Amino acid sequence: MQIPFRVVFEQRGETPRRLSLLVPLASVFAALFFGALFLIATGHSPIDTYSNMFQDGFASFNGITDTLALSTVLICTGISAAFAFQMNLYNIGGEGQLYLGLIGGAWAGIALGDHLPTLLMVPVVLLCGALAGAAWIFVPAFVRSRLGTSEIVSTLLLTYVGASLIKHVIYTPGSFFRNPNTSFPQGRLVADSASLDSFGSSRLYPTFFVALVIAGALYWVVKRTEFGYRINVIADSPRAAHYAGIHANRTTMWVMLISGALSGLAGAMLIVGPYGKIEPSIITLGYGYAGIVVAALARNNLGLIIVSGILFSGLRVGGNNLQVTTDTPIHIGVMLQGAILLFALGGEAFRRYHIHVVRVQDVSTKKVAA
């Protein structure tokens, strides 16, 4: 059977500005509409659900401060993903590197805690978390740059190893990271000098500003430094980079290590901020995976990640509270994350191509003309 119409994709020379804004917005609305269909089908009210989500995510003091608090973590995991993705290095194991950041940060906070003042201690904890995250990606980075082993699968596999490690250090009796004073297995608290106070009655910690500064600093590195220039050349054309004498291997290694360090940093921020100890429930929260969505929504633009990180956190916070305020399952939030990303990917085509439907006959005449 012959279909009389055909969809033609015409590459755009330049993307109209309005589409750059319109497409992401339209994808969010399309995903919300899709989610609404699901909610109706399962007997929930989409209007109540969404207004509750908005109320709890953005439009209340606790809502917006919780959103900003969560965005602290998601901005870090987001730039971790985007920084590697922009060079076509798909570090999707940010989740595992975040676990190691938690372990590294907790180690510093427990072992060095009594010897240093807070002003020095907090940066040390953050640094140790970042180093642990970088260490966790070292093997994938090394084999990717030397042997070309797919970093997609290797970083992901290590996430499962990291999850076992978290459980191990908390559930093993007598473990360094386990609270010795409780029979119920939980993390040992870090020293007071290693934890920060939140702002007023909120759950927002000063680490939020650290995340903003780091996002800004990396944006500057990519746009203004020689290292950033090398990343852009390799991303555009590995062959051109090779002829220009750029060592792709070394840059690959560094970009992946920095990406791992950023996810590790996100974990350490949870130590100095809300947790103060290793919280084994971290392995169910998926903050590392959410970073991939945040990065993809911002199209790996390090500046836009702050915006997408905050929007996305609001969705999460609002979604989490649904369980409390209504009987809607909490997972609608995660489902919407995936749906938004899927719609954004589909929408991307409208940004890059001029899509129009033509009759099959028109296509054949066009071809002759060309």
Add this chain to the structure above:
Amino acid sequence: MNENIWVLMSGDAIAIATTLILAALGALFTERSGVLNLGIEGILLTSAISSFLAADASGSVWLGLIVGSLIGALLASIHAVLSVVFRANQIVAGLALVIFGTGLANFLGKPAEGKTVSTVIKPISFGPLSDIPVIGPIVFGQDIITYLAIALAIVASRYLFNTRSGLELRATGDDPATVDAQGLSVARIRIRYTMIGGALVGLGGSWLMLAQSAGWHQAATTNGLGWIALALVVFAGWRPMRIIFGAVLFGFTLQLPFTLQAEQITFIPSAFLEMLPYLATLIALIALSRPGSRNLLGAPRALGTPFVRDER
């Protein structure tokens, strides 16, 4: 040491390999057409809960398996449309499918949490054959889907290398421009095999639910099997027969912790045993990659790249 437990373990290793064989075959068909679908884990999870709900409501495991496979094909079609029609980044699209599938599965699974399915797939009884020591429980103690999975791998190998459609499939993954010049639709072939692949993954997820776990434990139901299946395809060099071998091997590493625990062998920390399948996969993956070995290993040359006729 008790001999029986090792026999039992071998039987279980082959059983757990069933999901891996089906999921890896699904990924293999998809990748052979040139589409990289990283969403396997999400498809496994969603088809698992769908089959649970369908089997539980209808009382028929067969309906559960069918629904699970259809859901697998449906989810894969999202990926197919995004990658083939919209030319989206296939890596990100696959990841989006994992996130979407995980959320969807947990959303659908809310009423099933902590419950066990009312009807399960039972092993086939071969009468006296099943009572033969050692061989009996390993070879004749499996259920129909396990035998089907192995048969499918053999058929897939014949199909891929000895039929015209198989040649077209391989050509689409290696050199889509030639297939296009032959007057075949690259887009249609890719969408078709991505969906067939999704159905196979869906069957694997349904089987995992209805024969192995028989209860819904959120993401722990699949626990990364989808990612191991993706690594398995690389391990097998995109060849169906080698998938059987690899899947059984990984089945052993997945089963080992339980066996050692049952045997009260505790000098190896259980956390390390838990890590073992993932570490083994990682080591296999690294060992198989040497510079320039991508073609030798048989990766489809156009894997992950959209086909655009007019672009030169």
